[in-house]
Amino acid sequence: MPLYGITGATGRLGGAVAHLLAGAGVQQRLIVRDPARAPDLPGADVRVAGFDDPAALAHAMDGVDVLLLVSAGESADRRTLHHHVVEAAAGAEVERVVYTSFLGAAPDCTFTFGRDHAATESMLEAARLPTTALRNSFYLDVLPQFVTDGALRGPAGTGRVGAVAISDVAAVAAAALLEDEHAGRTYDVTGPTALSLDEVAAEITAVTGRDVRYVEESVEEAYASRAASGAPGWMVDGWVSTYTAIASGELDVVTPTVAELTGRAPLSLRDLLLRDHDGDREAATDPGGAAGA
Structure with missing residues (x-):
């Protein structure tokens, strides 16, 4: 039975994948920075390694056959961190990698953080690691x-x-x-429909009852409002290009990937909002729920 290595297992995406693999009854290794936050799952062991620690990564990768590389959070040195993981995977002779990339990843894509993903895909190719690149659109949950x-x-x-x-x-x-x-393939991963931010605002209003509207800014206004936070320039570039990437049309993409690989239709924004809104209401009335935790 192959051993699956899961990075980011304490995060929302990596943790969800780890739970799905546990349900499939496979052996997995959770590669985490904080072992106290690692999920307690059958068939899983835990090894501690940050992306900034090549020696720990090499130890964590030992014996791993298939690796989920969940991209690191946005940072000025994200490419270096990813390079450490790729080197460790290559050194451990990992057979396959599944990498969480970004839709339209390219050295010159509008979304500046997407350029890091293009660089990482190139690293994986140069290391001759058979890779499945999941080029994910923006997350509905974040909108x-x-x-x-x-x-x-x-x-x-x-x-x-x-x-x-x-x-x-x-x-x-x-x-x-x-x-x-799926080795060697690239998949564009999207929801069931492409929405404008006007439509996003309308859906949030309809489901939650909150009055939400879309206010279009100029690029100059967007930079001014976000620079006031004191964030470094590379981060402000990423924040603003979240919106300019939408404006460019590069993210106006809908694919059947979710249905083809999972056998079920992807969630719409309304589906997700209803799910989360209903969950919030249940927690608010349940002393043992999230509101009482």
């Missing part, structure tokens, strides 16, 4: 978090985005890990 003071603000124009639920990405990743036939 409501962009709302501040009742508004989605940004220079997205009338562009559209086929955003995808994290749970659907996790299901696709689990399928890609478990089936050898």
Whole structure:
């Protein structure tokens, strides 16, 4: 039985994949920075390694046959961190890698953080690691978090985005890990429809009852409002290009990948909002639920 290595297992995406693999009854190794946060799952052992520690990564990869590389959080040195993981995987002779990339990843794509993903795909190719690249659209789950003071603000124009639920990405990743036939393939992973931010705001309003609207900013206004946070320039570039990537049309993409790899339709924004809204209401009335934790 192959050993599956799961990075990011304490995060939302990696943790969801780990739970799916546990349900499939396979052996897996959870590669985490904080073992206290690692999920307690049957068939799983835990090894501690941060992406900034090549020696620990080499130890964590020992014996791993198939690796899920969940991309590191945005940082100025993300490419270096990914390079450490790729080197460790190559040194451990990992047979296959499933990498969580970004839709339209390219050295010159509009979304600046997407350029890191293109560089990482190139690293994996140079290391001759058979890779399944999951080029995920923006996460549906994150779009409501962009709302501040009742508004989605940004220079997205009338562009559209086929955003995808994290749970659907996790299901696709689990399928890609478990089936050898996906090695060497690149999949664009999206939700069921492409939405403008006007439509996103309308859906949030309809489901939650919150009055949310889309306020279009100019690029200059977007930079000014976000630079006020004191964030470094590379991060502000990423924040603003979240919206300009939508405006460019690069993310106006809808694919059947979720249905083809998982056998079920992807969640829509309304599906996700209803699920989360119903969960919040249950927690609010249940002393043992999230509101009482």
